[in-house]
Amino acid sequence: MNQLVSTEWLNNNLDNVKILDASWHLPNSNRNPLEEYELNHITNAIFFDIDKNSNQQSNLPHMLPTKENWEIIVSNLGINNSDHVVVYDNSEVFSSCRVWYTFMYFGHNPNLISVLDGNFKKWINEKRPISKVKVKNGKSNYNACENISLVLNKKQINENIINKKYQLIDARGEQRFLGLQSEPRKELMSGNIKGSINLPFQQLIRKDRTFKKRNELIEVFKTKEVLIEKEMAFTCGSGVTACILGLANSIIVGKKPIIYDGSWAEYGLK
16 A cells, blocks of 8 residues: 655656645635635646535535546546546645545555645645646546445444444544534534544644654554554544544555544534
């Protein structure tokens, strides 16, 4: 698996990969990722909207699309099955990991889908090439292969409370997890899924926004009394930052992560 690429590597391969700007912000942030993309983005990057490129039939935010819709989405981006795709966002580390997971879920070669380690802010700080030009991407004929074993639904989560097949790990901040801070979506109650473990995703990231090394990640998981050898599944507010934990776990164990797609946006409905 090729979970991460460095800013230096991407700088040397700008014309050899497909780059996606998958920036997304919480509903209460008052930020528009498309407008930010239009102001500046990594040279050759295509904007990827995780809300629009999701299941439009669901009343839950950015749920996985159908296989058929994913094929249309990726084909319209001009991405082929043989392309190496590099994803970034303009937050600390956020929605890029969700897009990484979605490509994994739909069967893209795990050696050909990566997140930019350090993200856009590290790229900017290093004064690497940026552009305001919207990329004109052609069309392709992308073929997806869905792996339903990588996603859990609410029924499976409730079953897991009893059978404890997975260690369910929640990426939200501690205050939200404990129910001491209101959720950014007004329709949600505060709290967490019974038996879940809280590991705020920020604990996996260094100050320069790169992921901690494998041995450091293992120690972070262990401090939360997570058993590395036991199977894990990941949740969060709406299935986005769960994928940050998922990527970190894939670095540790070399496996594709399992995500509760609905996350608290589904489980915490009032």
